[in-house]
Amino acid sequence: xxxxxxxxxxxxxxxxxxxxxxxxxxxxxxxxxSTQEIQAGLGEILEEVAGVxxxxxxxxxxxxxxxxxxxxxxxxxxxAVEDKFGVAIPDDQLANIKTVGDAxxxxxxxxx
Amino acid sequence: xxxxxxxxGAPGARIxxxxxxxxRTRVTNDDLAKRMDTSDEWVQSRVGIAERRxxxxxETLVEMSVAAGGKAIAASGLDAGDIDLVLLATTSPPKAIxxxxxxxxxxxxxxxxxxxxxxAGCAGWCYALSAAADAIxxxxxxxxxxxxxxxxxxxxxxxxxxxxxxFADGAGAAVVSASDEPAIGPAVxxxxxxxxxxxxxxxxxxGMSMAGQAVYRWATTxxxxxxxxxxxxAGVGPDDIDVFAPHQANLRIIELMAKRLKLxxxxxxxRDIVRSGNTSSASVPxxxxxxxxxxxxxxxxxxxxxxxxxxxxxAGQVVVLP
Ligand SMILES: CC(C)(COP(=O)(O)OP(=O)(O)OC[C@H]1O[C@@H](n2cnc3c(N)ncnc32)[C@H](O)[C@@H]1OP(=O)(O)O)[C@@H](O)C(=O)NCCC(=O)NCCS
Numbered sequence: 001x002x003x004x005x006x007x008x009x010x011x012x013x014x015x016x017x018x019x020x021x022x023x024x025x026x027x028x029x030x031x032x033x034s035t036q037e038i039q040a041g042l043g044e045i046l047e048e049v050a051g052v053x054x055x056x057x058x059x060x061x062x063x064x065x066x067x068x069x070x071x072x073x074x075x076x077x078x079x080a081v082e083d084k085f086g087v088a089i090p091d092d093q094l095a096n097i098k099t100v101g102d103a104x105x106x107x108x109x110x111x112x
Numbered sequence: 113x114x115x116x117x118x119x120x121g122a123p124g125a126r127i128x129x130x131x132x133x134x135x136r137t138r139v140t141n142d143d144l145a146k147r148m149d150t151s152d153e154w155v156q157s158r159v160g161i162a163e164r165r166x167x168x169x170x171e172t173l174v175e176m177s178v179a180a181g182g183k184a185i186a187a188s189g190l191d192a193g194d195i196d197l198v199l200l201a202t203t204s205p206p207k208a209i210x211x212x213x214x215x216x217x218x219x220x221x222x223x224x225x226x227x228x229x230x231x232a233g234c235a236g237w238c239y240a241l242s243a244a245a246d247a248i249x250x251x252x253x254x255x256x257x258x259x260x261x262x263x264x265x266x267x268x269x270x271x272x273x274x275x276x277x278x279f280a281d282g283a284g285a286a287v288v289s290a291s292d293e294p295a296i297g298p299a300v301x302x303x304x305x306x307x308x309x310x311x312x313x314x315x316x317x318x319g320m321s322m323a324g325q326a327v328y329r330w331a332t333t334x335x336x337x338x339x340x341x342x343x344x345x346a347g348v349g350p351d352d353i354d355v356f357a358p359h360q361a362n363l364r365i366i367e368l369m370a371k372r373l374k375l376x377x378x379x380x381x382x383r384d385i386v387r388s389g390n391t392s393s394a395s396v397p398x399x400x401x402x403x404x405x406x407x408x409x410x411x412x413x414x415x416x417x418x419x420x421x422x423x424x425x426x427a428g429q430v431v432v433l434p
Contacts, residue, residue, distance in 0.1 A: 072158060072325070072328055075325050075328050075332070079332065079333050091325050094325070
């Protein structure tokens with residue numbers, strides 16, 4: 001049910017050309033979350049999933065080393081990111097996300 | 113054409129009693145840390161296991177299942193002679209042939225019952241419970257013995273610390289009989305066969321391996337709906353649930369499910385994993401038997417059950433405890 005919801009969100013943030021070809025929308029698209037919004041949303045997720053104080057969730061922080069977020073909490077974060085931003089983070093990509101900044105850029109470049 | 117006749121069947125089915133067998137040997141996380149690179153801290157914080165039981169050579173799948181089954185029959189108040197269906201849920205039989213349910217029935221003195229093994233991974237006991245309840249309701253059987261038995265250590269690779277610290281051995285069983293009031297709700301069962309490799313014995317290997325994070329993600333995202341549907345189809349809501357006994361795979365999954373379901377504070381949550389590890393299809397009956405023995409759960413309590421595991425398979429159902 002959440003999967004369908006998030007897919008809807010994604011499709012709303014794409015634009016159709018007259019020929020019907022769907023092209024990914026530009027970064028400036030107002031329906032996409034800004035970097036600040038992503039950081040704030042991720043902060044909320046981190047607080048909810050792993051009890052991280054929002055002020056601590058800054059881009060340079062490493063999930064495991066600085067924020068004490070373990071691999072299973074990372075899976076929960078991935079699920080919450082998908083629900084919130086409509087961006088799926090597959091297991092193999094999740095392993096490459098080490099810092100809060102990595103997560104922000106992943107969401108940014110995969111939304112819409 | 114002569115129409116085929118059907119027996120009258122029963123309005124419902126209920127569990128009459130539980131029995132369990134826990135292997136003698138207790139293995140703590142510190143014991144494991146002497147044999148492999150792990151720690152009590154890692155195992156407790158990731159999985160929630162403090163200790164588990166490992167079967168000795170004489171504690172075979174048949175012997176453990178007979179012990180648990182015999183206790184369940186005694187608790188039910190029936191005699192072995194009353195049982196006419198014996199199901200063994202297991203995913204760790206020593207050999208493919210023959211199935212073990214007939215031999216277990218024979219050793220228990222159950223005369224010539226319908227008997228077969230069920231392999232639905234860690235969901236096996238919940239699948240078998242549903243099959244038994246349906247057989248009773250349809251009139252194919254009157255009294256069933258439903259056993260979940262495992263010797264997962266036979267299929268554990270001690271070199272793979274991520275699974276070696278988790279899997280364990282044991283058997284749990286219940287006797288199911290006809291009742292006027294339904295006390296076993298409809299199973300909400302299914303499978304996601306695209307994930308068949310997530311928990312499997314890889315080609316040319318003897319020990320199982322698990323894509324832990326993929327299974328964790330699946331369990332924490334896909335199965336809440338199964339539990340909600342199991343309650344809906346049984347006509348109960350979260351506030352009616354006295355006992356929540358999901359498969360004991362990871363304490364964090366158990367707590368997360370309980371939170372997502374918004375179960376009330378008073379709901380007793382099975383946390384048998386802490387002392388039993390993951391015993392696959394034995395975990396739900398072992399957990400229920402323990403809660404009834406300790407008095408944390410009582411007769412008449414409404415329990416929400418969930419099995420899930422290799423396949424991947426899942427089955428949820430609501431039952432009234434004996
Ligand atoms: C199995 C499970 C506990 C593993 O946890 P995980 O966080 O996914 O474990 P990983 O294999 O990713 O390992 C994470 C880290 O812990 C280490 N680790 C793995 N097992 C370890 C152990 N026994 N002791 C110490 N460290 C261990 C890994 O080497 C890895 O370290 P690294 O990050 O430095 O490389 C978890 O994935 C789980 O419970 N999944 C669901 C299982 C389930 O529900 N099964 C259902 C039916 S049976």
